[in-house]
Amino acid sequence: MQVKNQLDVMLQKKIDAVERVAKAAEKANKLYGRYKPSDELQLEDLEYYNAKKLVSDVDIEDLDNETQEAVKRTIHYLPLSHDKVEFNDNLVNFTVSTIHVPTNIYDKSSRILNGVKWSNDLTEQFRKNAENDPTLTWQYFGSADGFFRIYPGIKWPRDPNKVDMFDCRIRNWYIQAATSPKNVVILLDTSGSMKGLRLKIAQSTVEKILDTLSNDDYFNVLKFSANVSYVDPCFNRTLMHASVDNRKRMQKQIKKVGAEQMADFKKALIEAFELFRSVEQHLKRTLCNKVIMLITDGAPENYEGTFDYYNWPNKTTRVFTYLIGKEVQDNRQVQWMACANKGDHTHISTRADVQENVQQYIKVLSRPMVQEKFRNMILTAVYLDYPTEHASMVEVPEATFSPFTDLLSTGKKNAGLGLVMSVAMPVFDRREPLSAEGKKDALHDSPVENLLGVAGTDISIYELMQHIPMYKLGVNGYAFAITNNGYIIFHPDFRPMFTKESPVKLDFAAELYAKPNYNSVDLAEEELAMDALKADDFPKDTPVKFEQAAELHTKPNYNSVDLTEVELAVDVLKVEELRNVMLDPQSGGIQMNVTFHYDTMANVHYLNDEEMFIAPWVFCRKEDTGTMYQLVKEELVRLVATGQFRHSKECK
Incomplete structure (x- = not known):
């Protein structure tokens, strides 16, 4: 409970810091008022710190003094x-x-x-x-118009060999905060008229x-021509x-879609509405934020009868249409x-x-x-912050220790903040509603229905772990x-990076890459199930404690010597039970069987290291005299070498 309270604070x-930024943004925008057209902007309005065009002392150190002063x-x-x-x-x-600003x-x-x-x-x-x-680490404001303001100021990390594809509006923190959870059905027209470039544009739109x-x-994606079918059967x-897994899986399937025959829009719309109805009947509740997205190069009619039957008068399902083709x-x-x-x-x-x-x-879905x-x-899942993601991540065991990137097995400084949440x-x-004249200005939307953007800050996973x-x-x-x-937010078996095989063998370093789905590793993938028939071969039940709100959970008796060699195994049903109560969330404890395996001789070598010191852990206390008994280093090495998990030494 102490840890929970500390994390809550x-x-x-x-949260308070982000809310202050959000209120400051709303106030600043309201005071600014009407957006100025191009001919009213002054020279001072045209200059700002564009992170992609900045230079620092490092960039101009080779120039002569006069040129340096001119640049400054x-x-x-x-x-x-x-x-x-x-x-x-x-x-x-x-x-x-x-x-x-996006490219x-x-x-x-x-x-x-x-x-x-x-x-x-x-x-x-x-x-x-x-x-x-x-x-506080990075603080930022992502505008609905696309620009991204970040503090403290930085020179944008860029790879000179790649196009800068960053857009704050497609980052998870922006999307989650800008809209409520939604249920999306995408209808992709694959009739003969969509062949060629149109189909390529349509596929890219779905992606x-x-x-x-x-x-x-x-979500789900349906393709339709004369008949309707699911892209992923x-x-x-x-x-x-x-x-992340399901979205990438679907993006691969979309690339295989071809175009043929005539399009039957009525069948496609009916299947989309029936899909929502089927899911609602299965869940025995009404879905919120239902969305149909129709991607086509044109429709012969508006299918008013279909919408009248399935969606009117309440209009519980929004329809977005994308017309494809120049x-x-x-x-x-x-x-x-x-x-x-x-x-x-x-x-x-x-x-x-x-x-x-x-x-x-996204603007439309944010209107309510x-x-x-x-x-x-919102609080996002774990991810690599942008500077880390685009840094050259190299595993250098002898490098200066960095608590941020050490979680990635790098120990490298100047490589962003490593794993973060937002x-x-x-x-x-x-702003006040515009006059009729003002509404004609292309720079304006109706203020009462406008999303300005999203404010946020990052939390280093290292900072979270400091409270443990x-x-x-x-x-x-x-x-x-x-x-x-x-x-997983953090876990000793959570390893988001891997080393790619390289034809050039380096003894002093290894290049690291983020695993494809590192930010969507489920608890069940780390807490592996044990064969129930072998449960009697392992130590007694070990309690797992969990606390509400912060969703922080501790397991006091993890039987291992080297965590990099460990695979935790527990009863299958207990894992499911643990996961469910953590997601609920609840407070309490669960008993479960725990086992382990490790490389015996590797651990003996590890313990025999001259620089390795064993903490004087007490293993028993004599009841009549209160005398404390301890295991010395030599005894521990012998026990590990012989594979004994319990020593025979008694309190006498």
């Missing part, structure tokens, strides 16, 4: 330092915040310049938050839609969890479908238009939350934590 500080007088120069341990010695600037958005467009201008006031709030809580889903969502008439002109029918069913219509002409247009549906001014505070919440447009009292767990005890979806 720590997390609440992060420009907006592109940003002095950076690495004197704060919370940032793992990354080069940052604590006086400013910097801006990232597919013009960084001098009116919307970007106006947004950057009013959001500049957030820097002061970022600084105040850092003063109130020195453990990008899947990228915008989070672990709280459910393993998930007929059901909705699958939008886990030369397609008639969009009346598909546009009507979207507008008549509380959705939105988008025309995608080329593959370059896909990402920007796909993301528009915006209208109710509901703060959807706390985030939406930011709403609280390891001295109370014992030499072989450990703690672990999971998310509300059962995914």
